[in-house]
Amino acid sequence: MKTALLLGASLLFAASACAQPSSTPDALPADAPAPTASSAAPVDFYSFKVETLDGGTFDFSKLRGKRVLVVNTASKCGFTPQYKELQELWGLVDTSKFVIIGFPANDFGQQEPGSNAEVADFCEKNYGVSFPMMAKVATKGPSQHPVYAWLTQKEQNGVSNAEVRWNFHKFLIDENGVWVESLLSTSSPVGGRIRSFAAGK
Numbered sequence: 001m002k003t004a005l006l007l008g009a010s011l012l013f014a015a016s017a018c019a020q021p022s023s024t025p026d027a028l029p030a031d032a033p034a035p036t037a038s039s040a041a042p043v044d045f046y047s048f049k050v051e052t053l054d055g056g057t058f059d060f061s062k063l064r065g066k067r068v069l070v071v072n073t074a075s076k077c078g079f080t081p082q083y084k085e086l087q088e089l090w091g092l093v094d095t096s097k098f099v100i101i102g103f104p105a106n107d108f109g110q111q112e113p114g115s116n117a118e119v120a121d122f123c124e125k126n127y128g129v130s131f132p133m134m135a136k137v138a139t140k141g142p143s144q145h146p147v148y149a150w151l152t153q154k155e156q157n158g159v160s161n162a163e164v165r166w167n168f169h170k171f172l173i174d175e176n177g178v179w180v181e182s183l184l185s186t187s188s189p190v191g192g193r194i195r196s197f198a199a200g201k
Contacts, residue, residue: 042158045177048147051135053104053120058132065175067098067197069189070151072105072139074112074167075122082168083127085189089198090131092190097175098198100131100189103147105139108166112136139164151179172197 048060069089074080090100104119106112114122116135123129137145140152140163150156151171152163162171162182170183172194180197187194 043150043156045150045157045173045179048150050145050147053116053123053133053135055116055135058101058134063099063173064177066096067175067200068173069098069100069194069198070147070171070173071100071102071189072107072137072148072164072167072169073102073133074105074108075114075119076111077109077167079166079168079185080111082185082189083123083129086131087127087129089189089195092195093198097200102129102131102133103139103145104133104136105167106136107139107141107164111167139169151182170194175200 046061046064050058050060052058071082071086073083086100086102102123104112104116112119119136120133123133137148139145139148144152148164152161154161157179159179160182166185168185170185170187170189172180172183174180183193
């Protein structure tokens with residue numbers, strides 16, 4: 001009798017367990033698309049607003065339809081004379097179709113220690129810089145400026161990861177706000193690659 005009761009209880013428990021809903025999610029249909037890592041859209045290059053060297057605001061939306069060269073600058077670097085070449089390039093091109101944007105930064109060798117006012121004075125006195133210069137930023141690290149996050153992270157620009165290697169590293173962005181290329185500090189602003197890009201060739 002006891003054996004029969006135990007057997008009945010076991011059967012009842014098994015039936016109850018089979019009736020519980022499974023905690024495992026249902027399998028995807030055979031024709032369902034495979035999941036992707038992320039479907040987030042890249043950040044719009046024209047969405048940025050940046051403080052300028054003189055304390056104003058530079059709205060990147062005004063760059064629509066223009067090719068752009070972004071460069072991180074420093075006043076005490078072996079590449080500092082490239083300010084002269086950048087200014088030369090600025091004088092050679094149609095500035096309604098091409099823009100140079102300088103971002104002073106103290107990230108490499110502590111070679112841009114001055115204040116924004118000091119940087120502005122240095123640029124004007126030594127090189128007559130007249131292309132747009134932004135306020136000092138961090139191009140890398142935990143305080144990386146949003147523009148440089150866009151320039152160096154594929155998930156933001158939608159094209160490529162990159163690394164700012166030193167002062168006067170350059171980035172090219174086309175007239176549609178699309179990331180084009182990352183160029184080392186050794187790339188001359190008046191060299192063939194950059195001049196061709198500036199001219200739309």
